[in-house]
Amino acid sequence: MLVLENVSRYVPMGRNYERCLFDELTLQFRSGELTALVGRSGLGKSSVLEIAALERRPDNGQVFFQGMSASFNNSDRIAELKATEVSYVRQSADLFKGSTTAENIQVGMDFAGVPIATQEAICAETCKQLDISHLMDQVVVGLSGGEQQRVCLARALSRSTPFLICDEPTAALDAGTTANVIEALHAAAERGGTVVVATHDPLLIAASDHVINLEELSR
Amino acid sequence: MNGENLKILNKLVVALASLVVLAASQSAVFASIEANINSTFDRSADKIVVLSSNVPAEIDLGEIEQKFEQVPGVLDIGWTRTIAESSGVAMGASNDDPILITESTETYLSIVFEAGELLQHCESCRDPVTLVGADVDLSDHAAVGEQLQLMGRTVLVGGSVPEPIRGRELSQSLIVPVGALPEPEDQLVRASVAVRLNQRPAMGELQAFASILNESSPEAVQIEAAVVEDSSKGSILETIASSSSLLSKLILGLCVVASAGFGYFGVERQKEDLALLRSLGAANRYLHKRVLKLSVAQGITSLLVASCLISLIQPFIVGLAEAAYVPPTLSYGLLVMAVMLAAFVGSALLGLRSAISKDPAEVLRSL
Numbered sequence: 002m003l004v005l006e007n008v009s010r011y012v013p014m015g016r017n018y019e020r021c022l023f024d025e026l027t028l029q030f031r032s033g034e035l036t037a038l039v040g041r042s043g044l045g046k047s048s049v050l051e052i053a054a055l056e057r058r059p060d061n062g063q064v065f066f067q068g069m070s071a072s073f074n075n076s077d078r079i080a081e082l083k084a085t086e087v088s089y090v091r092q093s094a095d096l097f098k099g100s101t102t103a104e105n106i107q108v109g110m111d112f113a114g115v116p117i118a119t120q121e122a123i124c125a126e127t128c129k130q131l132d133i134s135h136l137m138d139q140v141v142v143g144l145s146g147g148e149q150q151r152v153c154l155a156r157a158l159s160r161s162t163p164f165l166i167c168d169e170p171t172a173a174l175d176a177g178t179t180a181n182v183i184e185a186l187h188a189a190a191e192r193g194g195t196v197v198v199a200t201h202d203p204l205l206i207a208a209s210d211h212v213i214n215l216e217e218l219s220r
Numbered sequence: 221m222n223g224e225n226l227k228i229l230n231k232l233v234v235a236l237a238s239l240v241v242l243a244a245s246q247s248a249v250f251a252s253i254e255a256n257i258n259s260t261f262d263r264s265a266d267k268i269v270v271l272s273s274n275v276p277a278e279i280d281l282g283e284i285e286q287k288f289e290q291v292p293g294v295l296d297i298g299w300t301r302t303i304a305e306s307s308g309v310a311m312g313a314s315n316d317d318p319i320l321i322t323e324s325t326e327t328y329l330s331i332v333f334e335a336g337e338l339l340q341h342c343e344s345c346r347d348p349v350t351l352v353g354a355d356v357d358l359s360d361h362a363a364v365g366e367q368l369q370l371m372g373r374t375v376l377v378g379g380s381v382p383e384p385i386r387g388r389e390l391s392q393s394l395i396v397p398v399g400a401l402p403e404p405e406d407q408l409v410r411a412s413v414a415v416r417l418n419q420r421p422a423m424g425e426l427q428a429f430a431s432i433l434n435e436s437s438p439e440a441v442q443i444e445a446a447v448v449e450d451s452s453k454g455s456i457l458e459t460i461a462s463s464s465s466l467l468s469k470l471i472l473g474l475c476v477v478a479s480a481g482f483g484y485f486g487v488e489r490q491k492e493d494l495a496l497l498r499s500l501g502a503a504n505r506y507l508h509k510r511v512l513k514l515s516v517a518q519g520i521t522s523l524l525v526a527s528c529l530i531s532l533i534q535p536f537i538v539g540l541a542e543a544a545y546v547p548p549t550l551s552y553g554l555l556v557m558a559v560m561l562a563a564f565v566g567s568a569l570l571g572l573r574s575a576i577s578k579d580p581a582e583v584l585r586s587l
Contacts, residue, residue: 080502081503083498083499084501089499095499109500
């Protein structure tokens with residue numbers, strides 16, 4: 002279970018002014034479920050996911066992984082949690098531009114502690130699942146936006162962390178590929194993982210086990 | 221060893237190999253510059269003037285020439301003063317006066333006969349004895365003992381001009397009896413020899429010159445490193461060596477600043493990758509090690525680039541500000557490289573510190 006407790010996020014708008022994205026927001030994401038976080042743009046869905054993935058410290062509040070508080074002041078502990086507990090896929094495809102698809106995926110597994118002997122097989126399996134096997138030896142900078150998005154997702158899935166958090170994972174994908182991605186996310190949840198996605202995609206929302214409308218919580 | 225480490229190691233090996241190649245080429249460049257300095261400053265100022273206060277009569281010019289030819293680097297033998305005044309001097313020396321070699325320029329030669337030990341070689345010498353002529357070989361014009369009318373005077377040929385001098389292009393030569401010279405002229409005409417050299421003579425060579433001029437008491441020969449406006453090659457190099465090396469320090473300072481800048485901005489360029497690594501769970505210790513390894517590799521590469529650039533501009537620097545330039549020694553070069561590398565790595569680590577002070581999300585969103 003992943004819990005965000007009374008988290009707040011203020012965005013600086015000028016020298017003396019901050020906009021409150023959300024204030025004292027509490028959310029729970031259950032294990033074994035695919036949870037969709039929905040709401041109109043600008044509500045702070047991405048910020049919520051970033052806080053949940055320990056990518057950004059909240060202005061207030063706490064994050065709990067399996068009941069354990071993540072202390073943002075302890076950088077080593079945060080690094081450890083991010084390496085072994087959480088995988089995060091951003092809306093923008095963040096990849097090592099000079100490396101190949103396989104190298105991008107393997108570096109993620111390195112940090113997660115996946116044994117080197119099994120990395121190649123896991124990488125091949127995940128790429129096959131997301132239909133990017135033919136891209137494994139290609140440098141990612143030449144890939145399309147949708148392909149890069151799937152490489153990011155493949156990197157996150159191959160790490161097999163208990164928590165998988167994705168920001169608009171199907172935004173750049175066609176219907177057929179979206180179906181593959183949804184299947185992969187479901188599979189991760191069925192393995193007992195906590196899968197959270199922020200999305201506007203009706204297909205993904207419909208496929209989710211649980212939907213949280215951030216707009217309703219913010220009222 | 222994982223792939224990333226292997227890549228860094230490969231880069232390091234390539235960088236170190238390049239460094240060795242560069243060091244060799246740098247040495248060649250420095251040697252070439254040194255040689256250029258030597259040749260550039262090998263000009264008329266590079267005269268070593270050997271002055272003798274008491275040249276004995278026994279000096280045989282042919283012997284001197286022969287001995288000088290055995291000394292490496294001797295290009296020429298000349299004399300330092302004109303003898304315009306001497307031409308009008310009354311002749312009146314007796315045959316008992318000793319012979320003195322007095323002075324000459326490239327266009328004048330004066331040999332003053334005084335009666336003495338060489339009397340037997342100049343038996344016919346008597347007052348007035350004056351000879352004037354270009355490229356003189358007196359034996360071609362007159363036999364010893366003949367009388368000639370030159371410059372309104374009756375000249376008795378006392379002997380032929382020695383071989384080494386005869387070979388020179390002299391527009392005028394005089395042979396005068398020294399006894400006729402007034403006292404001040406007598407002081408002036410003390411023997412002097414100017415030797416033009418390719419390089420600074422070693423002390424041993426100077427002593428050899430002195431021995432040639434005065435075999436019996438070479439210590440009586442005054443030796444002066446000549447000395448026209450303190451601009452001989454030797455003095456230039458000495459000036460260079462003892463200068464404050466302002467330019468070298470300036471270059472070092474610029475290199476260190478440039479290295480620090482490259483180090484810092486090198487990490488700035490990597491901040492996306494660093495944020496991504498943090499996102500995947502890289503601990504600060506890992507990032508420090510990574511940046512350290514990368515910055516050492518990049519620092520060495522930057523050193524190569526900087527060294528190449530310095531090699532390229534070095535000759536111009538030497539040309540523009542020779543007095544402030546110090547040819548780098550090996551230890552100085554190594555010191556500069558170590559300081560540059562330290563500046564590069566230090567600033568890279570500083571850049572990393574700045575990069576990891578922000579949350580990865582903040583870094584990646586700002587790109």
